[in-house]
Amino acid sequence: MTSDAIKQFVEDARAVSVEETAKVMKLTFKRSGVEHPQPCPNCGGTDTFAFNTSKNKWNCRAGGIGGNDGIGMAAHCHDLDVRTRKGLLEACEIVLGRSMPDEAERESEEERAARLERLEQRRLQNEADAAARADTQADYREKERNKARGIYRPLDDLRTSRLKHGRLYLGRRCAGYPDATWLRVGADVTYWHGQDERGGPVALYSGPAMVAPFIGPDLDLIGCHITWIDLDRPPKYRPIFYGLTTEGAKAGLVPWVFGDPAASAEDLSDGLYELLPSKKMRGSKKGGLIPIAGHPDEQRWVGGEGIENGVAFGEWEGWRADTFYFAAGDLGNLAGPAEASSRFAHPALKKLDAKGVLRPAMVQGPVPKRDQDADDAMWVGDQVDELVLLADGDSERVMTAAAMARARARHARSGRLIPIVWPQTGCDFSKMAAEAEAGT
Ligand SMILES: [Zn+2]
Structure with a gap:
C-alpha cells in the first residue's frame, strides 16, 4: 500500500458527515x-449517546467523549483507538463502508470523481428529504391548530352562555364553576370517530360540550380540549360512546351509532366494540396547558391532570385572586417523561408477560428524563413561586405518586415551593366537592 493511497483513504473518510456515518452504521434516527x-x-x-445531524456533532455522556466527525464517532462506537494507525484505518473502513485500498485496487481518478459525485448527490437528497419531512410535520401541526381554533373561537363563554350545560356539568361534578372566560361551551360539538368507505371522517355524535383551550407560553392557542356533556348520566355526566374495532369489523359487525343500545359486555370483552373516551383533544397539547381561572402572570399556580379537579379545588379554596388555576390535560403532560433507569417494580400489582408469566408491573419512576425538550411537559411561568400540584386520588396510587414526584422535580426552581395535595384515598377533589355539595 502506498502512503498516498492511505492518505486519500483517510481524507475520503474525513469528508463523511456524522449523519452519513450514522446511516452507514445503522444508528437510530x-x-x-x-x-x-x-x-x-x-x-x-x-x-447516553446522541448525534446531531444539524450541528454535525456526536456525544457520549457515558464515555465522556464527543466530536464533530464520522471517524471519531465510528471509532468510539466500535471501541477503536484512532491514535493508532490500525484503529484509525479501521474507523475509516467503517465510515466509508469499504476496506482499505491496496495498490491493485486503488481507484482511478474517474472512479474517485464518480464516487464523490454519488456522495454529494446522496447528501443533497438527504437534505431535501429532511426538509420535506419538516414541512409535512409543520403543515400537519398548523392544520390541526387551525381546526382547534375553529372549534374553540366561535363558542360562548361557559360562565355567561345561554346554554347552561357547562355550568350545570361543573356544578354537579365540582360544586361550582369559575368566574373566568377561558372555558367555553357549545351546543353542537361534533364527535368524529372512524372513517367511511371513502376514507372520510364519520360524525358519531354532535351535542353539548365544554371546550377549553390549550395555550403555549406566549398564550397562543395551540389546541383545544373537549368534554362532551350528558346531564342525565350521573355520576360523571358524560355521554357514553362505543366504537367498532378492527376485530369487530372483521367479524362482520356494523358500526355503533349514537342512540343504538349499549354494546354488550361480551362484545366489549371480546374486543369487537370498544368504549370510546368522552373527552378529546385537537391540535397539540405538548408543552401547553389548559387555563381554568386567573392569569398565567400570577405567582401562585394550582392544578393537576384534569379540569374537574382544578375547578373543584378552586371552588374549595374560594378562587383566590392571586392564583392561576390550570389543568395539564394528562399526567404525562404534567410530569414529563421519566429517566428509564428510575423505572421500578410495583410493590403489589402484577401483570402477565409475553410468556404468560406473572411479573410485577413496572412503573415510570420519579426521576425526570435527562436532556428533556422544553415541550416534553407543560410550561410553568418563570415568575411562579408556589406551584400547588393536585394529585388524582382515583388513579392508581403508586403510579400517581411517582408521577407527582417527577412533576415536582421537573418543575423545581430555586425559591419555588411545590406542595403536592392529595384528596381522600380513592377519591378525587371533584368527587369530594360533589359529595360535600350533596351533603353526603
Ligand atoms: Zn459511549
Whole structure:
C-alpha cells in the first residue's frame, strides 16, 4: 500500500458527515428533529449517546467523549483507538463502508470523481428529504391548530352562555364553576370517530360540550380540549360512546351509532366494540396547558391532570385572586417523561408477560428524563413561586405518586415551593366537592 493511497483513504473518510456515518452504521434516527439520542453502542445506557445531524456533532455522556466527525464517532462506537494507525484505518473502513485500498485496487481518478459525485448527490437528497419531512410535520401541526381554533373561537363563554350545560356539568361534578372566560361551551360539538368507505371522517355524535383551550407560553392557542356533556348520566355526566374495532369489523359487525343500545359486555370483552373516551383533544397539547381561572402572570399556580379537579379545588379554596388555576390535560403532560433507569417494580400489582408469566408491573419512576425538550411537559411561568400540584386520588396510587414526584422535580426552581395535595384515598377533589355539595 502506498502512503498516498492511505492518505486519500483517510481524507475520503474525513469528508463523511456524522449523519452519513450514522446511516452507514445503522444508528437510530428519531422520526423528527435533529438530535438523535440512543443507547451507546459501546458503553450501553439508555440515552447516553446522541448525534446531531444539524450541528454535525456526536456525544457520549457515558464515555465522556464527543466530536464533530464520522471517524471519531465510528471509532468510539466500535471501541477503536484512532491514535493508532490500525484503529484509525479501521474507523475509516467503517465510515466509508469499504476496506482499505491496496495498490491493485486503488481507484482511478474517474472512479474517485464518480464516487464523490454519488456522495454529494446522496447528501443533497438527504437534505431535501429532511426538509420535506419538516414541512409535512409543520403543515400537519398548523392544520390541526387551525381546526382547534375553529372549534374553540366561535363558542360562548361557559360562565355567561345561554346554554347552561357547562355550568350545570361543573356544578354537579365540582360544586361550582369559575368566574373566568377561558372555558367555553357549545351546543353542537361534533364527535368524529372512524372513517367511511371513502376514507372520510364519520360524525358519531354532535351535542353539548365544554371546550377549553390549550395555550403555549406566549398564550397562543395551540389546541383545544373537549368534554362532551350528558346531564342525565350521573355520576360523571358524560355521554357514553362505543366504537367498532378492527376485530369487530372483521367479524362482520356494523358500526355503533349514537342512540343504538349499549354494546354488550361480551362484545366489549371480546374486543369487537370498544368504549370510546368522552373527552378529546385537537391540535397539540405538548408543552401547553389548559387555563381554568386567573392569569398565567400570577405567582401562585394550582392544578393537576384534569379540569374537574382544578375547578373543584378552586371552588374549595374560594378562587383566590392571586392564583392561576390550570389543568395539564394528562399526567404525562404534567410530569414529563421519566429517566428509564428510575423505572421500578410495583410493590403489589402484577401483570402477565409475553410468556404468560406473572411479573410485577413496572412503573415510570420519579426521576425526570435527562436532556428533556422544553415541550416534553407543560410550561410553568418563570415568575411562579408556589406551584400547588393536585394529585388524582382515583388513579392508581403508586403510579400517581411517582408521577407527582417527577412533576415536582421537573418543575423545581430555586425559591419555588411545590406542595403536592392529595384528596381522600380513592377519591378525587371533584368527587369530594360533589359529595360535600350533596351533603353526603
Ligand atoms: Zn459511549
